[in-house]
Amino acid sequence: MDQPYKITDIRYRFDSFENGKALPCRGPKRLPAMGWNSWNAFGSGNTEELTKAMADKIVELGLDKIGYKYVVLDDGCYKSERVNGKLCNEEVKFPGGLKYLSDYVHSKGLKFGMYNDIGTNLCASAAVGTHGHENEDAESYIDWDIDFIKVDNCYYMWDNATFADPENARYSFAPNIKDVRLTGPDIDLRLERDSWSVSGFRAHYEDGYLTGIGTFDGTGPDNKPIDLQSSELWINVEIPCEGEYQISVLYATGKEEGIGQWLQIKSPMDKDGGLTFDGLLPETDSPTDFRWSEPISISLAEGANKIRLMNHRRQENTLVSYATLLEALREKAPDKDIVYSICEWGKTMPGDWGYKVGDSWRILNDITFNTGSAEGDYGTCRWSDDYTNSITSQYNKCVIMDEFASLERGWNDPDMLVIGMNGLTPEMNRTHMSMWCMMNSPLMLGMDLRRVEKDDELYKIIANKALIDINQDALGVQAKRIYTTYQCEDPSKEYIRDNNRVDVLAKPLSGGRLAVAIYNLSDEIAEEDISIDLDLICEKLGDKFPADLKDCEQLREINVWNGDSATVSRKILQSPVIIEPYGNVTLLLERI
Amino acid sequence: MLTVGEFVKMLSGDTSWTAGEDFGREEEVLLRKNCARIVHRYLQKVVGKPDETENLPSPADIPDINDCRICAPHIAQVIAIGLVEPMTVGNIKLFKGDDEVNADVANKLFDVLKADFGR
Numbered sequence: 234m235d236q237p238y239k240i241t242d243i244r245y246r247f248d249s250f251e252n253g254k255a256l257p258c259r260g261p262k263r264l265p266a267m268g269w270n271s272w273n274a275f276g277s278g279n280t281e282e283l284t285k286a287m288a289d290k291i292v293e294l295g296l297d298k299i300g301y302k303y304v305v306l307d308d309g310c311y312k313s314e315r316v317n318g319k320l321c322n323e324e325v326k327f328p329g330g331l332k333y334l335s336d337y338v339h340s341k342g343l344k345f346g347m348y349n350d351i352g353t354n355l356c357a358s359a360a361v362g363t364h365g366h367e368n369e370d371a372e373s374y375i376d377w378d379i380d381f382i383k384v385d386n387c388y389y390m391w392d393n394a395t396f397a398d399p400e401n402a403r404y405s406f407a408p409n410i411k412d413v414r415l416t417g418p419d420i421d422l423r424l425e426r427d428s429w430s431v432s433g434f435r436a437h438y439e440d441g442y443l444t445g446i447g448t449f450d451g452t453g454p455d456n457k458p459i460d461l462q463s464s465e466l467w468i469n470v471e472i473p474c475e476g477e478y479q480i481s482v483l484y485a486t487g488k489e490e491g492i493g494q495w496l497q498i499k500s501p502m503d504k505d506g507g508l509t510f511d512g513l514l515p516e517t518d519s520p521t522d523f524r525w526s527e528p529i530s531i532s533l534a535e536g537a538n539k540i541r542l543m544n545h546r547r548q549e550n551t552l553v554s555y556a557t558l559l560e561a562l563r564e565k566a567p568d569k570d571i572v573y574s575i576c577e578w579g580k581t582m583p584g585d586w587g588y589k590v591g592d593s594w595r596i597l598n599d600i601t602f603n604t605g606s607a608e609g610d611y612g613t614c615r616w617s618d619d620y621t622n623s624i625t626s627q628y629n630k631c632v633i634m635d636e637f638a639s640l641e642r643g644w645n646d647p648d649m650l651v652i653g654m655n656g657l658t659p660e661m662n663r664t665h666m667s668m669w670c671m672m673n674s675p676l677m678l679g680m681d682l683r684r685v686e687k688d689d690e691l692y693k694i695i696a697n698k699a700l701i702d703i704n705q706d707a708l709g710v711q712a713k714r715i716y717t718t719y720q721c722e723d724p725s726k727e728y729i730r731d732n733n734r735v736d737v738l739a740k741p742l743s744g745g746r747l748a749v750a751i752y753n754l755s756d757e758i759a760e761e762d763i764s765i766d767l768d769l770i771c772e773k774l775g776d777k778f779p780a781d782l783k784d785c786e787q788l789r790e791i792n793v794w795n796g797d798s799a800t801v802s803r804k805i806l807q808s809p810v811i812i813e814p815y816g817n818v819t820l821l822l823e824r825i
Numbered sequence: 826m827l828t829v830g831e832f833v834k835m836l837s838g839d840t841s842w843t844a845g846e847d848f849g850r851e852e853e854v855l856l857r858k859n860c861a862r863i864v865h866r867y868l869q870k871v872v873g874k875p876d877e878t879e880n881l882p883s884p885a886d887i888p889d890i891n892d893c894r895i896c897a898p899h900i901a902q903v904i905a906i907g908l909v910e911p912m913t914v915g916n917i918k919l920f921k922g923d924d925e926v927n928a929d930v931a932n933k934l935f936d937v938l939k940a941d942f943g944r
Contacts, residue, residue: 621891
């Protein structure tokens with residue numbers, strides 16, 4: 234099996250994640266993408282005929298005029314294997330070929346998107362993942378004239394990702410570490426525990442050794458999506474004179490979440506992307522069978538040195554794989570504008586690094602597994618769920634990830650819209666639409682559009698111009714949760730999974746305006762004493778608060794659902810607030 | 826050992842219903858997760874059986890049910906119908922989708938299909 238890429242360029246390293254600089258291959262800054270994706274509607278049963286029908290319907294409904302322009306083929310459109318090394322269309326479902334379909338979509342004035350994967354296979358199993366084929370695949374995609382590509386993370390070689398060998402966890406974490414020894418001219422030190430410190434909150438001591446060095450899996454709903462989710466071991470050592478030394482580690486390897494085999498050692502003398510050590514240590518018999526590594530040469534400076542023992546490869550490998558495909562696309566067509574939609578399901582904390590290559594990054598596993606089918610089943614989604622398969626599972630994470638998103642960086646992606654699927658009431662659909670718009674999420678319709686008629690209930694939700702304007706506002710700022718009825722210290726940072734609550738979000742808009750949304754997430758009518766005024770919003774939004782509103786005493790308040798407007802004072806909400814179960818009140822506020 | 830192609834032919838001599846489906850290569854060893862996909866799609870497309878909507882298993886019952894997100898709804902259906910049982914591992918139940926389909930599972934599955942759906 235091939236090994237992870239050798240990384241020599243610091244731009245792909247963990248240490249550059251916070252520098253705010255995108256890779257040269259990244260496209261221009263843009264607002265969240267809007268369009269239709271085939272997955273929720275048809276699963277891998279999508280066809281050429283259905284795709285054309287969806288494109289026709291987008292135009293017929295005028296959805297293209299309000300921003301829905303990308304028509305994206307998800308999984309299920311390729312032959313199960315390559316032909317002469319190249320991707321090919323699945324011939325039963327897509328008999329005309331992918332360029333034909335691309336031309337058809339373009340002829341409607343729409344944009345054409347496709348799907349692939351950074352692993353060896355696509356999620357639905359076809360053995361046509363881009364790994365190792367990035368150049369020829371980029372050529373195909375340029376030939377097919379794509380404007381958008383969603384790139385998945387199944388069957389990934391160096392991570393225990395979905396369908397990947399679970400033992401690939403050995404690449405994702407460092408071994409357990411019990412002791413460290415440093416030798417060299419006039420020095421032979423056992424680097425005792427009092428010289429150790431641990432960053433992040435994941436690693437912990439267990440029976441005299443440190444375990445959990447690496448980046449934890451964010452695919453499921455259990456992990457908080459913010460704060461440092463990867464730990465390092467730092468060893469502080471005083472060195473008498475600059476020179477070459479030898480470092481050895483007493484370690485034990487594993488192949489499971491939290492215990493791996495790949496170690497990174499960084500000395501303060503390491504320059505650029507180079508590391509003192511960046512590779513697999515020899516396997517031990519068990520995660521508690523400790524052995525000393527061979528001595529590793531390390532350059533150290535005179536005086537205090539902080540030696541870092543870590544494994545950031547889970548994030549770095551994933552970034553490199555996503556970058557490799559995008560770089561190939563750019564090389565083939567430097568001026569082609571392609572939206573790059575990262576879909577690694579929040580596994581490797583993509584909020585940290587996604588902005589370097591992607592226009593957006595998925596934050597969790599799928600919003601539903603119950604996709605519809607070509608036979609007329611609309612598929613099913615839920616309001617709440619213990620796993621990721623619900624509107625609130627996605628919302629609860631995304632709502633505290635606002636600091637990752639911006640026009641410069643790109644967007645958190647809580648997955649496609651599920652409006653129009655079974656299992657959801659109109660109230661849920663309206664609140665879902667408001668949430669996604671307030672959170673600057675990509676707006677990818679996921680339903681069979683043939684069930685929508687102009688001005689029907691579904692249409693009025695997906696085509697709500699005021700909400701779409703909030704999502705597409707030129708400022709490009711994701712809303713912040715400024716208040717919740719759930720008892721917590723900081724509503725903007727608390728990861729809350731108990732849906733028995735009301736949240737209030739505020740989003741600055743261009744033109745000195747503000748959007749405020751109140752969500753009742755519970756299944757009972759909310760009658761809450763909530764008091765929200767401009768001062769509170771100003772305090773929570775900080776320098777993002779619209780300057781025009783700072784000294785404003787009277788505002789115009791417009792309800793985005795019914796257009797009702799009223800004049801209000803700085804006290805925007807005064808108790809009691811009454812909202813239907815699963816309901817929302819979404820308001821635009823502007824100075825009078 | 827059973828392959829995907831062999832299993833599909835065992836379900837129905839006429840395999841035209843698999844056109845456009847994405848079950849993997851015919852010669853691939855049949856895994857439990859793929860078996861669930863094939864059987865559920867067969868029930869939907871050929872038998873015309875409506876999906877179960879109640880008493881579907883959840884990750885709280887079977888922690889690995891979502892490991893294969895493409896297969897998850899299919900796995901839930903075959904468990905709910907009683908076509909494929911989860912396995913007991915220690916104190917918990919697991920679907921173990923990456924395990925091969927053995928003769929016992931295949932025979933039980935065909936027994937249920939015959940008894941409940943006349944197939």
